Amino acid sequence: MSFLVARDMRGGYGAEDILQGCTVEADRGEIAVIVGPNGAGKSTAMKAIFGMLSLRGGAITLDGADLTRMKPTERVKNGMSFVPQVKNVFPSMSVEENLEMGAFIRRDDYSATMDEVYALFPVLAEKRRQPAGELSGGQRQQVAVGRALMTKPSLLMLDEPTAGVSPIVMDELFDRIIDVAKTGIAILMVEQNAKQALEIATRGYVLQHGKNAHTDTGEALLADPVVRRTFLGG
Amino acid sequence: MSQSVRTPRTPASPMRTVLPFAVFFLLIVAVGLLQSWTVALTILNMCLVSAVMALGVNVQWGYAGLVNFGVMGFTALGGLAVVVIAMPTxxxxxxxxxxxxxxxxxxxxxxxxxxxxxxxxxxxxxxxxxxxxxxxxxxxxxxxxxxxxxxxxxxxxxxxxxxxxGGFGAPVLIAWAVGALLAAAAAFVIGKIALGLRADYLAIATLGVSEIIVAVLMNEDWLARGVKNVVGLPRPVPYEVDMRTTAWFADLADRLGMAAVPLSSLIVKLAYAGLFVVVLALILWLAERALASPWGRTMRAVRDNETAAAAMGKDVKRLHLLVFIVGSGIIGLAGAMLTTLDGQFTPSSYQPLRFTFLVWVMVIVGGAGNNWGATVGAFIVWFAWVEAEPVGHFVIDWATYALGDDSPIRQHLLQNAAQMRHVVMGVLLLVVLRFAPRGIIPETDRT
Amino acid sequence: MDGFLNAIVLLANFALVPGAAYGSQLALGALGVTLIFAVLRFSNFAHGETMSFGAMITIFATWALQSWGVSIAPLPTGLLALPIGIIVTVAVVLASDKFVYAYYREKRSDQVIFLIASIGVMFVMAGLIRFIIGPDDQIFADGARFVFSVRDFRAVTGLEEGLALKTTQLVTLVTAIVCVVALFLFLGKTRTGKSMRAYADNEDLATLSGIDAGRVVRIAWILSATLAVIAGVLYGLDKSYKPFVFQELLLPIFAAAIVGGLGSPVGAIVGGYIIAFAEVLVTYAYKRFLGHLVPPDWMPDGLAQLMGTEYKFAVAFVILVLTLLIRPTGLFNKRAA
Known part of the structure; x- marks a missing residue:
């Protein structure tokens, strides 16, 4: 069984279910990527896994423990961490303070974790005294990821981390994400830039109408002519 | 104004509108029987004036979602108009x-x-x-x-x-129209500057303007004597003393078997009440017509979703300015009526608590967006404001009875009993806002 | 040279020192407004009454201490009574949050609803104040009146003009500095203070990070009420306690908070002094000041006053309007308001 298993998720915001039985899994050291057309329920699936919307069906387990009924903060304590797509930093606070706030629920000494984050994102170490709101888009995303890493999560979830950044910055960000995965963290990511994301994905999920349409390794999905034609634009 | 503020509208039953008015008039009759008819009519007259004021605020807040905390200033400008128009040069x-x-x-x-x-x-x-x-x-x-x-x-x-x-020595009723125009003109200038600001900025800006208007009236003696006040303003109704010398009055007093002094006072108050009812009815009629017109529908569309209305090509800024001017004009009219009723212009009496925030309590309690609601809100709130004094006195008298008459605490509390009216108003506002956020007579859906 | 020194001393005595004291009082008041705005996102119209209420409780405590013969002369007894005023007011304000604002927070109501609710709270507090202490002025400053008087100053410097420093002015300045330093240490260095800034910055992300919103809100109210009581007591000591005057202070306080940028503590302090000095300097009569500087035949006829003292609110208002028109986010606000 995988490290994260989110099985047969059903649910949505209103009366109508956006998720109609979709399953997502991820393992430590792996990058799992969810792609799919607009409105397929990609972000909804991720929010459901993090507990930001209640499910009508399905179950979520992390490392064998059932988290289905937990609130987001409890899930954080159990090893999940989430980077929202927008408004994911504290703009008037310094980079270092952003990281400190990431570690808010930790009562132990987190300076070692902070050093690890600075090692992963050297540019943040350079700008540690600068307000996060004054950084460039790509650097802000690194702050956001760094903040999420401060709880020493076993599962890191990223909601469209490359939305609105330039291609060069996107490559740089993906490199950093690979580095994070190498530290033994499971990564689950929703991406709009499907091709590039699948290139780094160990596991890829193509969602459609709230259901799994295709599931395979990133490489295999990129090679699949059906997936290429329908979702990747040829 | 975001949509989340308003709960969905449902048509109210006619009883929901009629009942509060019926209760109010029963209360007035009760005051007439228990206290005196002079007191009852005094309260009624102030209720009528307050209702006009509340309609002004309702047009701004209820129709358009504009927060005008400068009611006091527009009221004072209306009062100034009475001095400028009616006093002899x-x-x-x-x-x-x-x-x-x-x-x-x-x-x-x-x-x-x-x-x-x-x-x-x-x-x-x-x-x-x-x-x-x-x-x-x-x-x-x-x-x-x-x-x-x-x-x-x-x-x-x-x-x-x-x-x-001094003034122009013109008939005082002209001053009511001029008061409305004066307030409307001021609203034009303020609106040009302040509309388009966020709700709380607009609130603070209008509060500031009203403080300055009152400061000018208090300090520019050449205009309306400042804190020395202008007394003996001309009236639109006869004077009691003159009335008592007429034949028809003597005849009426005989037939009713009433003493001349209270009767003359009652007749004067009734005359004021008559005038005020005419004005209130006219404003209510116009306000209802406006609300039902395409303009009123647009206005509420803008209030409920400014972005969507702007996207539909509505000139939100213009609409807001217009509604701000109209509402302030109505408040100015009420201010002129009030000063006429008082017979004197006393700038130092303009306090924000009484002239701005109390009117807001009236509108919220009555039902923002509904003209009948604002009207009955004004009636009931003014009634409570006045009657809180004797009731508060009675309650404190009863509660501190055990202390004995010599107790300084009892004396102090009895002396300040009237201040409890502020507490009553605050609690009333908070209770309505929490448990009946749409007021006594809620806004109804119209087509 | 003497003329210049005399002019400066005169201006200091009648404008700069009182302006600095008044500015400190406004800054503390504006800090309370701005903290509530930063965390709860609404302009609290009951803040003036909170100041008045806290001053009232402190006055009662002062009277009690005085009747027991407790004194910290030369300092005013009011300072000793201050903690009692703070504790009672904090309790009242927390109750107002629990019974009034918490409900609308839960419902995520529009900020205008909070604003109207604060009018209700204002009415209740205004009524209680008038009911309990009555509408009359109260003077509760005791202890030494001056740190040094005009006569002392003249004797030491030999100048024609004198400069006095009232005890209440010095107390105001020192207290304001202590409060501001303490507040900034709290916000900048402590875990709780940082969590409060984080919540003000990005509510959702703060909640996601495990910051307890209820706790942040409670602390914001406690700080706001504490600052309000201190501001109210200092103002009352410096001038005299008038129950109604705090309502009028609402305009300059809001102006100070907005000029600095609603939600910005630094802005509130700078705004407080900007408003205070502008009010004092615009309404000051410069006749005697100019008398020391220019030859007699150059003297203007009148008082050389830009605006009558009775229009000092207009000064605050004009600055407020200019801010709203030119830079609505204020001087120290990086985020769009």
Whole structure:
């Protein structure tokens, strides 16, 4: 069984279910990527896994423990961490303070974790005294990821981390994400830039109408002519 | 105003509208029977004036979601209109400084006009700011140089009784219209500057303007005698003393078997009530017509979703300005009516708690967006405001009875019992806002 | 040279020192408004009454201490009574949050609803104040009146003009500095203070990070009420306690908070002094000041006053309007308001 298993998720915001039985899994050291057309329920699936919307069906387990009924903060304590797509930093606070706030629920000494984050994102170490709101888009995303890493999560979830950044910055960000995965963290990511994301994905999920349409390794999905034609634009 | 503020509207039953009014009139009758009919009519008259005021706020907040915390200022401008229109001219003061004052005021207006014209022509940011500062400073200096000696001369004319320019000696009812126009004109200027600000900024800005309007009225003695007050304002109804000498009055007093003094006082109050009812009915009718018109529907569409309305091509700014002017004009009319009823103009009596926030309590409690709601809210809130005093006194008398009459605490509390009315109003507002956020008579869906 | 020194001393005595004291009082008041705005996102119209209420409780405590013969002369007894005023007011304000504002927070109501609710709270507090202490002025400053008087100053310097420093002015300045330093240490250095800034910055992300919103809100109210009581007591000591005057202070306080940028503590302090000095300097009569500097035949006829003291609110208002027109986010606000 995988490290994260989110099985047969059903649910949505209103009366109508956006998720109609979709399953997502991820393992430590792996990058799992969810792609799919607009409105397929990609972000909804991720929010459901993090507990930001209640499910009508399905179950979520992390490392064998059932988290289905937990609130987001409890899930954080159990090893999940989430980077929202927008408004994911504290703009008037310094980079270092952003990281400190990431570690808010930790009562132990987190300076070692902070050093690890600075090692992963050297540019943040350079700008540690600068307000996060004054950084460039790509650097802000690194702050956001760094903040999420401060709880020493076993599962890191990223909601469209490359939305609105330039291609060069996107490559740089993906490199950093690979580095994070190498530290033994499971990564689950929703991406709009499907091709590039699948290139780094160990596991890829193509969602459609709230259901799994295709599931395979990133490489295999990129090679699949059906997936290429329908979702990747040829 | 986001949509989340408003709960979905449902049609209210006619009883929901009629019942609160019925309860109110029963209360007035009860006061008439238990206290006196003079007290009952005094309360009723103030209720009628308050209702006009509340309708003004309702047009702004209920129709358009504009937060006007400057009600006090517009009320005071309406009061000023009564002085300026109805008081006799003080010829000596006009001779002493009239032309100077007029010229000074002209200079102020000219400064404003020239500055605005300059800002239309000069578009670069820095020169525009510098020129604005220079023009305003020069204009203020010039106006001050002219106004200073002239106002001093005016204020020197028989200061104990006059010391101001007086008015036009015209019939006082004209002042009601002028009061509305004066307030509307002020609202135009304020609206041009402040509308479009976030709700709380608009609230603070209008509160500030109203404080300044009252400060001007309190300190510019040449205008309306400042804190020395203008008393003996002409009335639209006969004087009790005159009435008592007429034959029909003696006849009526005989037939009713009432003493002359209370009867004459009652008739005067009834006459005021009649006038006020006519005005209130007219405003209510117009307000209802406006609400049901395409304009009213647009207005509420803008309130409920400004972005969508703007996307549909509605000129939100223009609509807001218009509704702000109309609402403030209605408040100015009420201010003129109030000063006429009082028979005197006392700038120091304008307090924000009484003249701005109490009116807000009326609208929220009555039902924002519904004219009948605002009206009945004004009736009930004013009634509670007045009757909280005797009731509060009674309650405290009863609660501190055990302390004995010599107790300083008992005496102190009894002395301040009337202040409990503020607590009553606050609790009333909070309770309605929490448990019946749409008020006594909620806004209904119209097509 | 003497003329210049005399002019400066005169201006300091009648404008700069009182302006600094008044500015400190406004700054503390504006800090309370701005903290509530930063965390709860609404303009609290009951803040003036909170100041008045706290001053009232402190006055009662002062009277009690005085009747027991407790004194910290030369300092005013009111300072000793201050903690009692703070504790009672904090309790009242927390109750107002629990019974009034918490409900609308839960419902995520529009900020205008909060604003109207604060009018209700204002009415209740205004009524209680008038009911309990009555509408009259109260003077509760005791202890030494001056740190040094005009006569002392003249004797030491030999100048024609004198400069006095009232005890209440010095107390105001020192207290304000202590409060501001303590507040900034709290916000900048402590875990709780940082969590409060984080919540003000990005509510959702703060909640996601495990910051307890209820706790942040409670602390914001406690700080706001504490600052309000201190501001109210200092103002009352410096001038005299008038129950109604705090309502009028609402305008300059809001102006100070907005000029600095609603939600910005630094802005509130700078705004407080900007408003205070502008009010004092615009309404000051410069006749005697100029007398020391220019030859007699150059003297202007009048008082050389830009605006009458009675229009000091207009000064605050004009600055407020200019801010709203030119830079609505204020001087120290990086985020769009």
């Amino acid at each position: 003080v010829d000596a003061a006009w001779q002493a400084g009239g032309p100077g004052v007029l010229f000074g005021l002209f200079l102020l207006l000219a400064t404003a006009a020239v500055t605005i014209a300059m800002r239309r022509v000069v578009t670069a940011r820095l020169p525009r700011m510098v020129l604005t500062a220079v023009f305003v400073a020069a204009g203020l200096w010039a106006a001050n140089t002219v106004l200073g000696p002239s106002t001093a001369a005016v204020e020197g004319v028989n200061p104990a009784l006059e010391g101001y320019l």
